[in-house]
Amino acid sequence: MSNETIILGGGVSGAICAYYIDKSILITESLGGQIEAKFPMGPRYLHKKIEIHNLLKELNLSLDTKSIKVGYYINGEYIDKINDKLKAEYYSKSRGLTSINKYPDSVLSDGLNNFEVFSIDMKDFYRAIISRISHNRIINKKIEKIDIFNKVLFSNNEFFKYRKLINTIPKDVFLSMCGNFYIGKFFNPITYLFVKSDFDLLGYDYVYFPEMSTSKFHRITKIENGLVFDFAGVLLRSEVLYEAEKFMGTKFEISEMSKNMRAQIIGNDTTSDFEHIVHIGRFAELDHSIKVEDVIKHARQIKNNI
DSSP: OEEEEEEEOOSHHHHHHHHHSTTEEEEESSSOGGGGSSSOSSOOOEESOHHHHHHHHHTTOOOOEEEEEEEEEETTEEESOOOHHHHHHHHHHHHTOSOOSOOOTTHHHHTOSEEEEEOSOHHHHHHHHHHTSOGGGEEEOOOOEEETTTTEEEOSSOEEEEEEEEEOSOHHHHHHHTTOOOOSOOEEEEEEEEEEOOOOOTTOSEEEOOOTTTOSEEEEEEETTEEEEEEESOOOHHHHHHHHHHHHTSOOSSEEEEEEEEEEEOOOOOSOOOTTEEEOSHHHHTOTTOOHHHHHHHHHHHHHHO
């Protein structure tokens, strides 16, 4: 099968690209990605930006907004600001690193402790986009190999030729499909724990825990029916429950655990890309600062250039 433009990956970035680039084909093993997880793995918001406003309006979705408040837990107290030393300590703790020379400006929510977002749930946003993409443009296949020289994608029993390839899957997975052997590591894992609780974070929507000595977790996020704890690395259920219960001072009757092996971006890709390949999205571009509005701008730019 031959196509002008193929989009690889069915998460939020892939769906946005397919929505704007109307003559493209979206190929994915499964739709949704992290959006369809059992519980939100950390804060997931649509920031109040014109690009997102316009897309929500096109999709006939709510334009209601709300304020998000971000806090820090230091020396047993909730505060609104921290110094650069604690920012560096947080970056090391949340990435599972022993030491760092610098950290990106986007760490700790771009340094903001208040910002406006659209109220709509990310799942509803994603599903509205997917509903606007015709079924014959979505192919549920697992791509096993990519021949970047002859511009061909291979699945188990089928192949797809393309003129332009838009990659939205994690960069290490993409490079492996291309047969590239890369040096170093791009991602570190996070273990997430959801607990059913009405515990109040003193009005904060999520709170960072920068200090290594305070806890093993580095963030707590308040969600609709409980809390989500983030732990750097791959931890046992008994470990994360113990840490959460120690902090909260109570036992939890209901809890769920999830692990994301590519949660934190820690490396850069130095391999050369081809003109016919474009990487879009935080994990495809290995750029922690990329948000949904950036994906929208990138997708529209590609549409205008095709």
